[in-house]
Amino acid sequence: MxxxxxxxxxxxxxxxxxxxxGLVFIYVYCEYLIYYVTQIQCGWIMLSKEPNDGVEPVYAMVIADTHLLGSRNGHWFDKWRREWQMHRAFQTAMTLHSPNVVFVLGDLFDEGKWCPEKEFNDYVDRFYKLFKVPDGTAMYAVVGNHDIGFHYRITPHLAKRFESKLKSPPVQLISIRGNHFVLINSMAMEGDGCNLCARTIAEIANISTVDLVYVKHYPLYRESDSVCTEPDAAPLPERNGLFEERWDCLSKESTEYLVENLHPRAAFGAHTHHSCVVRHSFVPTPDHKIEFIEYTVPSFSWRNRLDPKYYLLTISPEEVKVSKCGMPREWTLxxxxxxxxxxxxxxxxxxxxxxxxxxxxxxxxxxxx
Known part of the structure; x- marks a missing residue:
């Protein structure tokens, strides 16, 4: 005995x-190291030619549709888990890539259109804690329909508090090293003459710069996602479903207005939670053609898709190079x-x-x- x-x-x-x-190592690997193992495989694409005057290109990171949960939707564990995943993925990206600027393409919050003032303030604090950027990296956010509502639900109060707390006016022109970005509130392009729409159109009319990189929440007008051939495009048969203008994408009239006034050299949107690359060609006059590529950025949240993504942009006044970066898939974890x-x-x-x-x-x- x-x-x-x-x-x-x-x-x-x-x-x-x-x-x-052994258990500690499994936890550390699955909750920390696996993000580095996955995301280190993605990096900045080199420009095909050196920028004029030897100016450094702009390195921009683009994320979309984080949809932070509020008090109404979802389970507390789901909320905690998804926010932890996004936090780890984002901070890993900051460490590995060190971008000059981060663009967030709307729908930061899932319940921003409903929540009272105190909860919205908590929302904003959580967002900046989860997606904290280091010194030397700027962050700009455009508003999405979940942040303030679709056009018919927007009140002056909802629009103003997002603009104030997130420093996100309806139209924002940003210039970095000779590269110009215009950020526009998609819901303000309804075209019905409302105060928010009138203000937005007036500010767009004051922009004299052309060859911009256009950043917004809604995709530009397209009939459906059937033109999307990316591996992470919307699944069938959802991909073939017709879009509703002003709901799933900008209206055809607003799209033509923006393209003819801004002459974008690239456009980035979100909203669908899926990836898409569309080559646009507009001919406003017989002797003038405007051609550019529009990228629809997939959701950054595991709650919206099992394989979230983010984009890395290498931008000079002559070129825009795009790298799509994957994060650990849910089943991989x-x-x-x-x-x-x-x-x-x-x-x-x-x-x-x-x-x-x-x-x-x-x-x-x-x-x-």
Whole structure:
């Protein structure tokens, strides 16, 4: 009996530390290191030619549709889990990529259109804690329909508090190293002459700069996502569903107005939660053609898709290079944790077996253990 007790005590004395450190390693890998392992595979695309005057290109990161949950929707664990995942992925991106600027393409909040003032203030604080940027990196956000509502639900109060708290006016022109970005409130392009719409149109009319990078929440007008051929485009048959103007995308009239007035050289939108690349060609006059590529950025949240993404842009006055970056898939996180746990169990069983044989040998040989 004493022999058995000594053997069990010896086994557990050596086993528990190995079990503890094994579980700690699995946790650290699955909750921290796996983001680095995945995201380090993505980087900035080099420009095909050197910028004029040797000016450094702008390195911009683009995320969309974070949809932070509020007090109405979702379970508390789902809320905590998704926010932790986005926080880790974003901070990993900051460490690995060190962008000059981050653009957030709307729908920062899932319930911004409903929540009272105190909850909205908490929303804003949470957003800036989760998506904290280091010194030297600027962040700009455009408003989405979940932040203040679709056009018919927007009140002056909702529009003003988002603009004030997030420093996001309906039209914002940003210039960085000779590159010009225009950020526009998509819901203000309804075209019905409302106060918000009139203000937006007036501010767009004052922009004299052309060849802009156009940043917004809604995609430009398109009939559906059937033109999207990206692997992470909307699944079938959803992809073939017709878009409703002013709901799923900008209206055709607003799109033509913006293109003819801004002459964008690239456009970035969100809203659909799926990826899409569209090559636009507009001919406002017989002797003038405006061509550019529009990128629809997938959601950054695991709540909206199992394989969230973000974009890295390398921008000079002559070029816009885009790199789409993946983050750990939901099933990858789960399978990795399961496989590592099974490997730990196999290792512990092997250790117990070897340790038992060694202990018995020493007992039989009369050696002191």
């Amino acid at each position: 004493a022999f058995l007790v000594r053997r069990l005590r010896r086994t557990f004395t050596h086993l528990i530390p190995r079990l503890f450190f 789960q399978i990795t944790a399961i496989l590592m746990t099974l490997a730990l169990i196999v290792y512990l069983r092997y250790y117990i077996s070897v340790d038992s044989i060694s202990y018995n040998y020493k007992q039989l040989s009369g050696k002191k253990v």
